[in-house]
Amino acid sequence: MLSPLRRAAWLFVLTACTRGVPSTPAPSPASPAGRAKAHTSAPHAAPQRAEQAPPHEAKDGADCPGLPSASSAQLVDEAWAAVDEGATTRAIACAEAAVEVAPRSLPALSARAGALAAAGRVDEARTAYARALAIDPDDPETLYGAAEVYVRHMGSARDVLETGLEHALRGIRSATRRHDRAMAGRLELVAGMAENDLGRSHLALPHLDRAAAALPDDPDAVYEKGVALFELCRFDEAQRAFERALALAPDDPWSLHQLGLLAERRGEDRRATALLAKARTLAPRDFEPDLQVSPAEFKAEVDSALASLPVEERRALRSVPIEIQDLPDSADLLAVRPPLSPSILGLFRGPSEDEACTPADGPRCRTIVLYRKNLLRFARDRRELSEQVKVTLLHELGHLHGLDDEQLRVRGLE
Numbered sequence: 001m002l003s004p005l006r007r008a009a010w011l012f013v014l015t016a017c018t019r020g021v022p023s024t025p026a027p028s029p030a031s032p033a034g035r036a037k038a039h040t041s042a043p044h045a046a047p048q049r050a051e052q053a054p055p056h057e058a059k060d061g062a063d064c065p066g067l068p069s070a071s072s073a074q075l076v077d078e079a080w081a082a083v084d085e086g087a088t089t090r091a092i093a094c095a096e097a098a099v100e101v102a103p104r105s106l107p108a109l110s111a112r113a114g115a116l117a118a119a120g121r122v123d124e125a126r127t128a129y130a131r132a133l134a135i136d137p138d139d140p141e142t143l144y145g146a147a148e149v150y151v152r153h154m155g156s157a158r159d160v161l162e163t164g165l166e167h168a169l170r171g172i173r174s175a176t177r178r179h180d181r182a183m184a185g186r187l188e189l190v191a192g193m194a195e196n197d198l199g200r201s202h203l204a205l206p207h208l209d210r211a212a213a214a215l216p217d218d219p220d221a222v223y224e225k226g227v228a229l230f231e232l233c234r235f236d237e238a239q240r241a242f243e244r245a246l247a248l249a250p251d252d253p254w255s256l257h258q259l260g261l262l263a264e265r266r267g268e269d270r271r272a273t274a275l276l277a278k279a280r281t282l283a284p285r286d287f288e289p290d291l292q293v294s295p296a297e298f299k300a301e302v303d304s305a306l307a308s309l310p311v312e313e314r315r316a317l318r319s320v321p322i323e324i325q326d327l328p329d330s331a332d333l334l335a336v337r338p339p340l341s342p343s344i345l346g347l348f349r350g351p352s353e354d355e356a357c358t359p360a361d362g363p364r365c366r367t368i369v370l371y372r373k374n375l376l377r378f379a380r381d382r383r384e385l386s387e388q389v390k391v392t393l394l395h396e397l398g399h400l401h402g403l404d405d406e407q408l409r410v411r412g413l414e
Contacts, residue, residue: 064094072102079111088119106135110142117145122153140183143171147190156197165194185214189221196224201231202338219249226258233330233339235262253283264373265327265342291376291385298372299324305390313397316353320400322393323369332369345378346370346392352402368396 064070064078075098082091095112102108113128129146136142150164168191175184188211195204208225215221226241239262246255260275280287293301302324306314332347333340340347350366351357357365370392379385395413408414 064090064097067097070097070101072098072105072108075101076105076107076111079115083115083118086118088115091115092119104135106132106139106142109135110139110145113142113149114145117149117153120153122149125149126154138170138174140171140175140178140180140187143167143174144183144187144190147171147187147194151190151194151197158198161194161197165191165198168194181214185211185218185221188214189218189224192224192228196227196231199231199341201228201341204228205232217248219245219252219255222248223252223255223258226255230258230262231339231341233333233342235265238262251278251282253279253286256282257287261342288380290373291379291382293372293376293382293385295324295372298376301386301389302370302393305386305393308390309393309397313394316397316400317368320366320368321364323367324372325369326371326373328369328371328374343374343377344371345374345388346396348396348399353400354402366400368393368400 064075067075070078075094079091079094079098082088082094092112092115095108095115098105098108099112109128109132113125113132116122116128117125126146126149129142129149132142133139133146144167147164147167150160150167154160154164168187171187172184172191175181175187188207192204192207192211195201195207205225205228208221208228211218211221212225222241223245226238226245229235229238229241239259242255242258242262246252246259249255256275257279260272260279263269263272263275276287280289302322306317306322309317328340328342328344328347332349333342333344347369348366349369350364353366370389375385375388375392379388391413395408398408398411398413403411405414
């Protein structure tokens, strides 16, 4: 499956308090549409907060005040104060000085890792966190910082997200043993973000319920819970979560964008247009305008993609109608458990070509559907749209031939 949108909220490590590819849900035996296979597109089943650039470092000197007589603990405090100010060059200098004074000090090593992460030096931060965790593998604050580096800063590769998730889960256990509810809540949030990004929102939601309970006024926790609810097609609950997130962080473009998507699904076109436009105005680098492609032009793109398929694939499609819809129907999304993402780009309905049709499959045993608005929102230009329409068709043809999502991923058809 491919999901076109992904969220990876960018916050400075330890100063905060974020489209992976969903695996195919297990079919629901009670539903004929339960044999559907969806095509989403990485990155994203869940909407993604784009990574921001590190803050501007005006008046940020490379020296650490207090040298040379300061203790390691004092230098650590100076480092975190500089991170809070956005003065990451000074933060790194203070943290490195603290490590020189006390090379095996966990607070010093963690401060250095956090300063590097805040400066956007992600690979160095990852190594620095590994060094700190070699001193104490169960320190919850260090595990939180390491988890954030993997989940928020390093992209959507599955191994990266799974590594961040494992750090978060270990941190949750450690913070819970220490009765640190706030830290456990922050770690639950990162775990939920990782599961959302991996396309496993049904596993994300319990983490995010606990995060929202521990951090009721944290807009990130409320927003991320809304993402999970949206991905699980619990749209009324998602609406309330995004409205709550917007109340906590007025004019947050990500909540506005999600509310726009919900209005679009309800057919409230004017409201959806206004909300999506406001999100683009507030965060133009994160939300580019959708491609302006008419239904007729989109149909021409599909026809062109069909014509470019190999002869054997065109032959396979003779008995499989190609449909174009603006957005996925709720009935199709809810036909499997857990539900399909509302942001899927395409869908194959019915059994593979090696399976017999049954009366439950309906009058048209097999169908491929392409979702126009989701594809237009995914593509950045006409060239990318043409490529993605073809990839989506090939993905759904793979399901027709009996391939699962993991096999398609190996073939580069995520």
